[in-house]
Amino acid sequence: MSEKIRDLLAISDLCASDAMAIIQRAQDMAAFWRERRMVQSLAGRRIVLVVNDSGWRNTTAFDLGIQAMGGICIHAPLRWDTREDLPDLAAYLDNWFDGIVTRAPDLAVMRSLAHSARAPVINARTRQNHPCETLGDLAFQLHRHGRIEGIKVGVVAPKSNILGSWIEAAAVLPINVVQVHPDKWLDRDAAASTPRFRASADMYELADADLVVTDCWAADAEPEALLDYQVTSTVLDRLHPEADFVPCPPVSRGKEVSADAMTHRACRVIEAKAFLLHAQNAVLEWAFDVS
Template sequence: MRKKRDILAVDDLRTPELVAIIERAQEMARLWEERRMPQSLAGKRVGLVVNDTGWRNTTAFDLGIQAMGGICVHPPLRWDTREALNDLATYLDNWFDGIVTRTPDLSILRAFADLSRGPVINARTRQNHPCETIGDLAFYFHRHRKVDGIKVGVVSPESNILQSWIEASAALPIAVVQVYPEKWHVKTTTSAYRRFSTSTDMNALVDADILVTDCWPDDATPSELERYQITAAMLDRRRPDSEFIPCPPVSRGKEVSADAMTHPACRVVEAKAFLLHAQNAALEWAFEEI
């Protein structure tokens, strides 16, 4: 029996699989603009299970599933142990060919995926956010026609965005550095991810090809993090071909300054537009269409 294709973490994908998704996203972008999307999901019934306020990647999943001929339904269930996971998997398997979901915890999602017959795609957990990172990689490839050998600087405390970039460093030959005060450095050991490192020095970002930010932690004071704010002056010191992709929602005056958001290096709108195309490619891969 062929192993089903789940996307739960970036480094669950083998390198050729991840590259295939990134490359297919380029074609998906062209087909989207031409309004002739392939009907890759025709006849597929997909459950989109979301119980939080995030909207970008889940809206893109809903739109993409329908644009590729699938049926997308939003079951109003919660991953709160009200029903046993094996029961939920069995009931959902009755009606759906696959599930896209946000869950509080990655371990819950992995347990559910083990029990489910169809593919399961992680639309976000507290621990990681694989589709967001795959989307940014697909956008970078669109702009530069490569991802091998790039460096990604992540100015963020330990977070789901950072973790998925760390996962990407295991799946692809890219370097990832977290730049932040030491008290918020990720607990992941660098020995487990040999292309990942941490630093407190903002100069470690000067040669980064992609610069990513995430929100300030709730337990921080402005004085602790002011020097880690991304400003237009800081972006001016970087190479003109580098990309600044702050993670929305963006808090201007905190992790980024207002002038950084209008800087020519800021590509967040374009990158998040590309999220749709990457997720459509991921859906095709999960349903064994690529």
């Protein structure tokens, strides 16, 4: 099958020009999708989707996007934590497939898979990061406002895969990212080592943000400890008029997001998540170096 072109494991593995090329190509993909004239960039490509959890948005979008661009997508019911060694599993997949789209428990597992496989490997989520989710939100930001340079992104979340990929993005793109959460859950290490990323316990950091995103509350947190960090309509009223609120699904109303925040004029999660498909289609093209 195909020799490796490029893996997408973390946004911070990319150079700024490649990250921007994916975000910009997502604009074309959105237009192709609306006009029902998808490019057949993956014609003849056979791609395996390896997912063993209940998440459905980005994996469904991968399946749909691969097929819409002329490829073949097969779901393989395998796990990376079986008695079979990962290099053996990678070799078996290489017999049949040109590309691997997968979720894995840890980024280290994803990197080991990419090291062993000839086929490009695309990260559909780990516990440490979720690169396509962030690329999709950035593609929406570019679509809606025409730029991402210099924007401020407020991430109301504990250490998590969503925060992880926003930190990755801040490391390579000209954006400023601030994590907002109680001290216990702030990623101080990343703030000390990553350009354009910092951490704060002050919810008023969101007032001048251009984009506000959330993730689920930490499993080890008592709800009372985090209630002051719930994004409500009152919080959103403090944003500037052109700011967007894009909570990361699944949204837990009454926890990280209030019910009234989901109907606020700033909430654009439905429109934003449409760009998950378009960004992932751009990633697929990039991985195979076709367009």
